[in-house]
Amino acid sequence: MKTMNSRRDFLKTTTLAGGGLVLGLNFLQSCVSEVVSMPAHVIPLVGLQNGFEAEGAFPITDFLQIRPDGSVFLSLTKYEMGQGVSTGLTSILAEELEADWEKINVRYIKSSVSKSDATGGSTSTLQHWDLLRKAGAYAKQLLIEAAAREWSVFKDECYAEKNYVYQHGSDVRLEYGQLAGKVVVPVNYRELFETVPLKYRSKFKLIGRSLKSKIVPDIVVGRHPYAIDLRLPDMKYAAVLRCPVFKGRLLSFDASEALKISGVEKVVKIDGVTLDPVSHIRDGVAVIANSTWAAFQGKLAVRAEWDLGDNAKVEHEEFVADCLQRLDSDEGREILRIGRKVKESEMDEVISYTYEFPYQHHACMEPLNATSHFKGESCEMWVGTQSADKIAANIEKHLGIRKENIKINCYPSGGGFGLRYSSEYALESMLVSKAAGGDLVKMCYSREDDIKFDYLNPFELNRHTMGIQNGKAVSWDFKNVMANWGGNLGWMYYNIPNRSATQVTVDGFTHVGAWRSVMANAEGFSTECFIDEVAHKLNRDPLEFRLSLLPRGNMVDFNHSYQCNINRLRGALELVARKAKWGKQMPERHGQGVAVYPYMHGNGYGAVVAEVSAVNNEIKVNKITASIDCGLVINPDQVRQQMEGGIIWALSAILYGGTEYVNGVVQRSNFHDNPVLRINEIPEIDVHVCENDESQPWGVGEIGGPPCYAAVCNAIFAATGRRIRKLPISKTLSANI
Numbered sequence: 001m002k003t004m005n006s007r008r009d010f011l012k013t014t015t016l017a018g019g020g021l022v023l024g025l026n027f028l029q030s031c032v033s034e035v036v037s038m039p040a041h042v043i044p045l046v047g048l049q050n051g052f053e054a055e056g057a058f059p060i061t062d063f064l065q066i067r068p069d070g071s072v073f074l075s076l077t078k079y080e081m082g083q084g085v086s087t088g089l090t091s092i093l094a095e096e097l098e099a100d101w102e103k104i105n106v107r108y109i110k111s112s113v114s115k116s117d118a119t120g121g122s123t124s125t126l127q128h129w130d131l132l133r134k135a136g137a138y139a140k141q142l143l144i145e146a147a148a149r150e151w152s153v154f155k156d157e158c159y160a161e162k163n164y165v166y167q168h169g170s171d172v173r174l175e176y177g178q179l180a181g182k183v184v185v186p187v188n189y190r191e192l193f194e195t196v197p198l199k200y201r202s203k204f205k206l207i208g209r210s211l212k213s214k215i216v217p218d219i220v221v222g223r224h225p226y227a228i229d230l231r232l233p234d235m236k237y238a239a240v241l242r243c244p245v246f247k248g249r250l251l252s253f254d255a256s257e258a259l260k261i262s263g264v265e266k267v268v269k270i271d272g273v274t275l276d277p278v279s280h281i282r283d284g285v286a287v288i289a290n291s292t293w294a295a296f297q298g299k300l301a302v303r304a305e306w307d308l309g310d311n312a313k314v315e316h317e318e319f320v321a322d323c324l325q326r327l328d329s330d331e332g333r334e335i336l337r338i339g340r341k342v343k344e345s346e347m348d349e350v351i352s353y354t355y356e357f358p359y360q361h362h363a364c365m366e367p368l369n370a371t372s373h374f375k376g377e378s379c380e381m382w383v384g385t386q387s388a389d390k391i392a393a394n395i396e397k398h399l400g401i402r403k404e405n406i407k408i409n410c411y412p413s414g415g416g417f418g419l420r421y422s423s424e425y426a427l428e429s430m431l432v433s434k435a436a437g438g439d440l441v442k443m444c445y446s447r448e449d450d451i452k453f454d455y456l457n458p459f460e461l462n463r464h465t466m467g468i469q470n471g472k473a474v475s476w477d478f479k480n481v482m483a484n485w486g487g488n489l490g491w492m493y494y495n496i497p498n499r500s501a502t503q504v505t506v507d508g509f510t511h512v513g514a515w516r517s518v519m520a521n522a523e524g525f526s527t528e529c530f531i532d533e534v535a536h537k538l539n540r541d542p543l544e545f546r547l548s549l550l551p552r553g554n555m556v557d558f559n560h561s562y563q564c565n566i567n568r569l570r571g572a573l574e575l576v577a578r579k580a581k582w583g584k585q586m587p588e589r590h591g592q593g594v595a596v597y598p599y600m601h602g603n604g605y606g607a608v609v610a611e612v613s614a615v616n617n618e619i620k621v622n623k624i625t626a627s628i629d630c631g632l633v634i635n636p637d638q639v640r641q642q643m644e645g646g647i648i649w650a651l652s653a654i655l656y657g658g659t660e661y662v663n664g665v666v667q668r669s670n671f672h673d674n675p676v677l678r679i680n681e682i683p684e685i686d687v688h689v690c691e692n693d694e695s696q697p698w699g700v701g702e703i704g705g706p707p708c709y710a711a712v713c714n715a716i717f718a719a720t721g722r723r724i725r726k727l728p729i730s731k732t733l734s735a736n737i
Contacts, residue, residue, distance in 0.1 A: 602699015
């Protein structure tokens, strides 16, 4: 490769690999003023070095690599946890690069890192849309210019297609692998990158197609690199006996029986650490062994004495009663105000109901795990995480290691759902390595650990109150009591002139964290159940009533950086109603229910019609029809898969969700008492994507669940006349339904 800029800048941005072309992430960052919103020390799956140890050394820290054989490698800057970013993001780059999809490969590079890009909120594609398009288009332009020089023609006489550069009007062509080593990077590459021509939507060849997954073949045959499968030389294995009650303390322990077990090498104390008001690493005893099995057996043999603390005195029912008192009180922080406060005397009728959404488990297929090596002034970790920057920040804060000496190797995982956005498990593994004298240690949760010490979806009580005047809704007040969580939604999208949202945050007695769709689950459930109840009170059809409150052309500002596009929301509702044949004749004790919701983190809009039956004392969900408006569709199959996954996620919570506590201890432990929907229980799911002329993609992964809760519960009412105001439905429905 030839270059026209300085050697140092060149090495930071591009390099040769046996004649191939490499565009490093430094190159992309130097070309755009703000690639994505990222802290300053980690980029998951993509390494980034400030320089190279020896002149001419090949940096493994590349972002895009074209090899001499024509194969193209993209290093992901987003975390793959089964949601499909490895295929979706790759197709965006491949589209503008004019790459052959069969020659595209995804890389999970693990090396020293210096920036991070957290994965969550249905924002991966949205954040990387422009960056990946420009990267692909710019690399294509460099290849075309290289071909033009080879043929001594103007670059405008050349074009790229499916991994080749051609001359117009000729069969002459050069493969990308032949050209990669002949690329010249001009001095003004930053300007050229920003202004590189991009395709019109009508010219897309890959975007909009259901391309084959880039990782499923490896998953099927066991080649996909999960963190739990990691094996390193001299690696030890750890299991931790944790205090069963949140923020309890270890008083003493006896490891004598554990040390008799074959393979157990040492047993060490782990001191608890409070990271913030909702994040805490429990006191514990770590068993270090030569295998996971030996560590697990050793953990069972440890005898520990605990001071369980005040959280052991809290019963769930008392906690709920306290939340209800807070709901009835005047306390709270106003997070939304539209219009004015309407006096009760001005209204003909006031309708008010309260809805309860319980703590919820994640139950990922891959239990939490992390491999750590504490080295005093530095450390290294191998982990599946949605937020490596949080891990690094907490290591620096609590272990005193400077960020530049922290090396985090990020792996895909068997499920995330917000669980791996928390950093406690990763920091805990580093504390284990430190306590073990600096051993390289893989710490793995058992399935029982993964359930009992889960970072649960926060408990919520939501109360909606609507004022009716002359048969019309004139005011809508929403109050939320949430355990241990500081988020604020208040997405009040129905066009009622006077609206307010108030939030009360209470200290809970257990660990909480992000859970797929986060607070939108509880708010979608309560809002759409409540609107259904109001429609029934007013003798209005549930669909017609919703549409009357969603006037065309209206944008709703939620007062904290979100604007809801009512046209798109309404469009999703109208589409699902048509596809589900809303209002069709249903057999006796069968019913339809409808719900719609905007997921504003990812700017996606979804609607669901559920069909249920209540026959022989059994509630059965027979069919789910869903719609989604996610802007420009990158991969239709992935959209359907994510919608189906979100719906199944919600159905599991509707039927089996929540958890139980006795003296502050989680009672669930495995899939037998914390079931998720089995394949024979999954109803027919029919997903429809709204047609639109959007020029960019929006979020997909978290819009399937929020409208599903209420649609199913509203369908249960249509079939049985019983309203569901708390989940799971077993909390409301007895055996006699």
